[in-house]
Amino acid sequence: MRKLSLAVASALAACVLSASLPAFAADTSPDATMTIGIGITMNTLDPAQQNTTTVRNVLDYEVQTLVTFNERGELQPLLATAWEWSDSGDALTLQLREGVKFHDGTPFDAEAAKFSLGRLIDDRVSTPNGQSYQVIRNMEVIDPHTIRLDLEYPTADLLLALGDTVSAMMSPASVDAKGNSYENLQNPVGTGPYKLVRHMRGSQLVFERYEDYWGDKPYYKNVVLKIIPESNALEAGLRSGQLDLIMNPPVSDIAALQAQPNIAIIKAPSDRSVYLSFVTNKPPFDSREVRQALNYAVDKQAIIKNVMFDAVNLSDSPFAPSVSGYCKTGVYEYDPDKARQMLKDAGAEGIQVKLGTPRGRYTQDYEATQAIASYLRQVGVQVDIGTADWATYTADIFSVDRNPYNLFLLGWAPPAMDAMFQMTYFSKIGWPPNGVNGTFYDNPEMEAIFEKAQREIDDAKRNDMYCQIQKMIFEDAPWMFLWSQNLILAHNKNIEGISYQPNEKFVTIYARPKD
């Protein structure tokens, strides 16, 4: 017995020692590897079929879009070097980058672009986030490196949508690759700086530098993305030096991580607004005064500080700052007396609120809801909190008449940071069952402006219209405006060049060890 336990103990010890964890020295060998921990479950690898932000982020190593965004959310050329709108605004001509090759050797040209965009508007391909591209009526290959998109109607938002990974350029030849079909490109072949060499499901994705990449080559030969859903495990991995970069560590630890000598924190603003939806087509929230009153009743600043650990930014508009057309509308400052008075004036004292929240879907969602509930109780509102797993929750809140909640927490982000997509959270077009606007907010005046704004391709005019809309929404308060999230990145301080896009994506293409 003693012998046995000794044997076991020494075996365990051997395991422990063999783990000999790496220190924080960044890998500087020629075959250097950067290891990133991500906290999601992968779904499909076909960009066109994609509907998850972080999976898009992963795919960005492999595939590239025609345009992209910088850290401020401004449009940048990528595989398209230049573009031009027709005078009427219903045709977009794009100049494509020359000398670009897909990983399978196929040259990137206008035909490839036509193929890739064509899949998005083809009924045979399932494209959950393909709405933005339905406006493309026709595609003309003008020359091998010029393509013209003819649209149903003028819309500037299409250009932004071309920056969404969903519209990434795919090698037409990859249709014949193993495991692929036209409808389903599970082994995507793109033009990105890395190529996916190994996908261990549920465990990790291994990318290797693509040596024929058209642009500046990345420093790291390999990028390994480890799939670790538990944020504690991510944090432990970073702290021990096994991971170079992690996303969304537990927010309660941000301060502590920042204090670590080897770790740096990036708070990347995102386009995701977190808010509570009032169900506005039923009492008591059919009253604007009641909705405004509740907006005044909650001390969002205090919650951001105490519950959110300053991981989020207070919303000052129905749009998050990185969404195109954003304009500042203001904040409902915490004023419980005013809230009480307004409720009294509206005859809505002691109203019943059934407050719904998901758990763990958004930063501190459930915890924040609890805090909000206690503020609401302080102004005399009776709050009953309900929660459910995500599938049940979404089924509940998107039902037309069986929603058990009359106030519920959500956090949406338009994938391409376009105003049009953001508006589906406010407009009639987004009412369930067609969309995610469970508020049933109905403002004909606003809808009219929105109608015009969608077709306006002059940036200044359009932004004006959206600004008007945002002010209307702010006044009408179909939401309790809370905050916009940040993508929290924590990384090894010895690595520089880690950046982000303001749509919850990190960018490490040009990351390298500090000298």
Add this chain to the structure above:
Amino acid sequence: MTGMTSATQQDPAAGAPAPMADDDAPAAPQDRFLRRFVSNRAATAGAIVLAILIVMALAAPWLSSWDPTLQDLSQAFQKPSAAHWLGTDNLGRDVLARIMYGGRYTLLIGVIAVAIAAAIGVPIGLISGYYGASVDMVIQRGADILLSFNAFLLALILVAVLGVGMQSVTIAAGIGVMPQFIRIARAEALSIRETDYVAAAVNFGSGSGRIILRHVLPNALTPVIVYATLNIGTTILVAAGLGFLGLGVQPPTPEWGSMLGEARSYIFHAPMQMTFPGLAIFLAVLSFNLMGDGLRDALDPELR
């Protein structure tokens, strides 16, 4: 599995143990008594722990001045102190109060779930064992299907159907362990069916239902009670596991499993927060297991 059953029946260990088959051995009864006594000391400890947990749960309003759902964000993540004996959680709620109130849910779920399991499983098992033949075949096939999931998995799938919440979790945990009750009751019925008094009852023309109710059930009760006690722990673990995943009793209800689930986001920031709910679950399950062991030894030393 048919094969498994037949093998178990031939199991040499299934026979009565003979501590000393020597007819000279005067030790046997004492031996058994002794064993009973020793384990009863552990069982007593279990009963005391359980009693404390029950008293804490029932008398929570008098024992603690804290409201288990009252949050005070300025007091979040406090370490244990005179005001908060076990500290506060991420929303500044008193952990001790939450654990005391939480006992109500956790213990209740455990007991009711087992009651459900026994109420469904035992009659099915008795019928299966008593009637045998094709009835038995059909029921056993069904039980096999359920047994091919383990308790937690079964409960998990059920909760997905029933939705989250105390009621669903209780039912799910109960159904989760129910197949085992079918097995136990069936085995008992099989052996009781062969006894003389059942044969006599049949001769007297008693109906099957009457025989099952009058003769089979009372005789199967001892092992079922022992098994039920030992399974309260299991159902508590299943329910707490669901709570841990966020699929159990929903917050702000201070059920221990969901408290632990909430606390796991803070293991770096406040490792203390996950310590106490886990300890509470452990103690509750332990006390039921100790009592179950004690009962088993006292009522039926041959049962394992």
Add this chain to the structure above:
Amino acid sequence: MGAFINYCVRRLLAAIVTLLGVVAVLIFTFQVLPGDPARVIAGPMASAEAVAKIRDEMGLDRSAVTQYVEYVGKVLRGDLGTSPRTRVPVLDEIAERLPYTVALAVLGTLLGVILGVPLGVVAAVRKDRWPDTLGSIVGVAGISLPVFWTGILLIVLFAVTWKILPAGGADSPASYVLPSLTLGIFSMAIISRMTRSTMIEKLDEDYVRTVRGKGVREITATRHALRNAAIPILTVVSLQFGTLLGGAVLTEIIFSWPGIGRLLIESIQARDFPMVQGIVLIFAAMFIVVNFVTDILYTVVDPRVRLY
């Protein structure tokens, strides 16, 4: 030999009936599961058309009976369908992730046997003395520990405080230590309890006295008892192994383990029915195989057991 084949065929038929039942239960269950799976899979932002397309692909509009017949037909052709979420054949994904679950189950059970059997034997041999008391405490405590708590405690100790082991993932040998230990503690407890009680019984058997009477060393007598205790111990080990195969769900979640337990939870949460169906079917099949192997092993350890 003929009898053995006959027996195997009977077992196979029973297994098929069971699996058919499992599929039926699942398909019925999915009928009543709340949440529109097509909507959940397509994502909240998806257009109504995209949702309709997925609903059609999943066959959700057809009756349960039709779905059942179609599914069974596909399974017979070795096709478990395609996950609407990952767009990958269900079987491929399971095949890739199953080994992690099996590895953990094997390690957990092995640890349980290596620690649990000696513990139980020593407790039985030294009954009513301190090793027995210690063993009994370890045993009853071990089955009372919630794995999700022990798992996190181990993470706090080894990964957070001492930083000597990874907290999650499955990429180095070291990452196997904590999850196996988490499972091993429970297995050890349950196996040691069964070993102890069976051994106490067997050590008192007449044949063990006979063996002692031959003048052999005490350990030889213990070995005889242990061999006779093998069937109950084997039963609990195989049950435990089966449970771990299908039930390391919580452990896999806590340790971000890429096994099918975690996949199952993710799939239930995402209403990925083909994946759930596939995983549960595989669980059931493994359970049947484990039982079968156990029954065969019974005949090896005890010559009196006849299966056919």
Add this chain to the structure above:
Amino acid sequence: MTDPLLSIRNLKVEFRSRMSTVQAVGGVDLDIYPGETVGIVGESGSGKSVTMLAAMGLLPRTARVAVSGQVLLRGQDLLQMRPRQLRQIRGRDMALIPQDPMTCLDPVLRVGVQLREALRVHQRLTRKQARARGIELLRTVGIPEPEKRHDQFPHAYSGGMRQRAMIAMGIANDPALLIADEPTTALDVTVQAQIMDVLRQAQQQTQACLALITHDLGLIAEMADRVVVMYAGCIVESGDVHTIFKRPRHPYTVGLMASLPQGGDERHPLVPIPGNPPDLGAIPGGCPFHPRCALAQGRERCSNELPLLRDVSAADAGHRSACHYFEEIHGSGQWSRLAQEQAS
């Protein structure tokens, strides 16, 4: 007279529990001389098996069992021996043939393997030699087709064959002392005689002493040279087999004989001893037999004073009795009268 092979002195065995202590054997003195067969008789619970198991050190070795006194084998005290020494004696110098052959063979091992184990503990034998010797032993005890039987599992054996196999195992190392614990009790009557034959032959072949534990006086009469009668953990009478049968000097012995069928003898009707053997946790004070004894009626001494084992007479060397009033018992004719008195 030669020295005894086995000499038990003041052997006491107690089974302890937290609540009570039970004295199973209360100070037994017993000698077994080379070549002789000693019959140990008594009812269930009289301590006869426990005495011999204690002598071999085969009682459960736990804190609950306390053994004191001396068990001298060729002058060496077995109770003081270290386990390693004791092991060398067990099976080689003294071997046990246990009571119930159905439970005494390890069910999961082939009989041959169990025989081999017995052989190879004490003898340097190769596997092959052990097998040959094992088969030979099986043949010795009269098992047909020993080659085939050697490789079978116990469950393929009948009860009688299992007992033969146990005997084979017992004599495997030519022990000096065989302890046969009710070797025939569990067997059919027809098989009993055969087994006793085998046992006798085996004993003759090995020149071993035999301690035959039984409640069957008939068997004693047939086999034993000397008899020891035990009651409630004590020896109540011992002596030469002929003497005891002719002139028992203890009421319990008398009772035992009276309860023995006497082959149609009408003058000796079958008379059971009244009452039950005492609960060992509460052995009556004085003579443990007194509540059941006809001689003890109304005598205070019997219920107050524990009678010691003493010589019956100088002439009757070795005949000892533990009855205060054994003088009142004389002649076999008195059997039935006494017995009837006891019964009434």
